[in-house]
Amino acid sequence: MTRRMIGSVGAVAALAAAGAVMTVPVSGQGSPAPPALVVTAFGGAPSTYKAPRTPWGDPDLQGVWASDDMGGIPMSRPAQYGDRLYLNEQEFAQRKEQIARGVERSENEADSTFRFDFVRRAFPQTSQVVDPPTGQMPATVPGRRQMPRGTFGPGPLDWVTDFSGYERCITRGVFGSALNVIYGNGNRIVQSPGAVAFSYEMLPDTRIFFTDGRPHVSTNIKMYLGDSRAHWEGEDLVVETTNLTDRTAFGVNGNGPLHSTQMKVTERFRRVAADVLQYQITVDDPLTYVSPFTVSMPLTPLEGGNLLPYDCHPGNYAILQSLGAERYEDRRLADDLARGIIRPRVGVQEGAGVGAAPGGGGRGRGAGAGGGRGAGPANPEN
Numbered sequence: 001m002t003r004r005m006i007g008s009v010g011a012v013a014a015l016a017a018a019g020a021v022m023t024v025p026v027s028g029q030g031s032p033a034p035p036a037l038v039v040t041a042f043g044g045a046p047s048t049y050k051a052p053r054t055p056w057g058d059p060d061l062q063g064v065w066a067s068d069d070m071g072g073i074p075m076s077r078p079a080q081y082g083d084r085l086y087l088n089e090q091e092f093a094q095r096k097e098q099i100a101r102g103v104e105r106s107e108n109e110a111d112s113t114f115r116f117d118f119v120r121r122a123f124p125q126t127s128q129v130v131d132p133p134t135g136q137m138p139a140t141v142p143g144r145r146q147m148p149r150g151t152f153g154p155g156p157l158d159w160v161t162d163f164s165g166y167e168r169c170i171t172r173g174v175f176g177s178a179l180n181v182i183y184g185n186g187n188r189i190v191q192s193p194g195a196v197a198f199s200y201e202m203l204p205d206t207r208i209f210f211t212d213g214r215p216h217v218s219t220n221i222k223m224y225l226g227d228s229r230a231h232w233e234g235e236d237l238v239v240e241t242t243n244l245t246d247r248t249a250f251g252v253n254g255n256g257p258l259h260s261t262q263m264k265v266t267e268r269f270r271r272v273a274a275d276v277l278q279y280q281i282t283v284d285d286p287l288t289y290v291s292p293f294t295v296s297m298p299l300t301p302l303e304g305g306n307l308l309p310y311d312c313h314p315g316n317y318a319i320l321q322s323l324g325a326e327r328y329e330d331r332r333l334a335d336d337l338a339r340g341i342i343r344p345r346v347g348v349q350e351g352a353g354v355g356a357a358p359g360g361g362g363r364g365r366g367a368g369a370g371g372g373r374g375a376g377p378a379n380p381e382n
Helices: 002-018 089-108 317-338
Strands: 063-066 129-131 186-192 195-200 206-210 227-233 236-242 264-273 276-284 293-301
Touching (some): 063 276, 206 236
Parallel strands (some): 206 227
Antiparallel strands (some): 063 293, 129 293, 236 264, 264 276, 276 293
16 A cells, blocks of 8 residues: 555646646635634633644644544534534433443454444544534535446446446545445544655555645646645645546545535544544535535544555446346346236345345345455444
């Protein structure tokens, strides 16, 4: 992983150095400025922590940080909390008890050599969305295309473009790669003078945040993870990303409405304690969402401290085999129709659960209960 990351750093640096005409996309013009960092880790209490410094004087954010502890905190706020961003004392105590029970179960009730990652530390947020104050994701602009669901949808699957970027092992996108899922929630930060590398655990993506003042590349260049430029505002690393394609989405694992090429993303990173990194992202894409919105979450050190390899590559056999299964189902439907049998189409993974655990009705074989860093069931709130 380290060699891969260093290679990516060199490749991106060479590309950026070769860029000729440098301009900035117009997305965000006329929109309000992204909000300041909302430190949610302490229930609204201020943080006076000052991060240690690198040898060249920047705040040291380096480490492997995970979103595991955001499990069970929804993206949009449940109606029962109204405009409250934080749980009250009683609600927070209940959450702590729930997490303690989940940890006990996950550590001691393994049913295989694998387990899903799970929540170990309670945070008091009621939603990941912190702006607007209602805690609700804004509506999407009518007519926006959705990320294809691939084998998780009803089909038919006619070509590789009917699969999501995640299923094709390409990318889960800028934010879909950082959101909490059942495993693979690690994010590694490595710093050097003039650049910060941010690597995701699930799918081998590494983003480079240049802090040396260079401008963005030409607007003619579009990339899955965009073109990022960063600067320091006191303790905050502020990253602005433009030059995105329209082939990724904002949601979990990169699913949801496909954003436009005009999307602008502003991220903030601040170490608010020795073991907490507050991460915030503001999305501004008037062609996809009716208003900008901001998500903020605390990241905590990844158990074990190392990103695990995620052996997934574009063009893998899963795509070929899924397309082959679809063509087989085409023939079965035609044969049944010839015999006067009219039935609904059977999806590739119909009836299968997470990890292809058998649930009945599909065309494949079940393959167990999941994966992770040890043994035990998923966290109790997912």
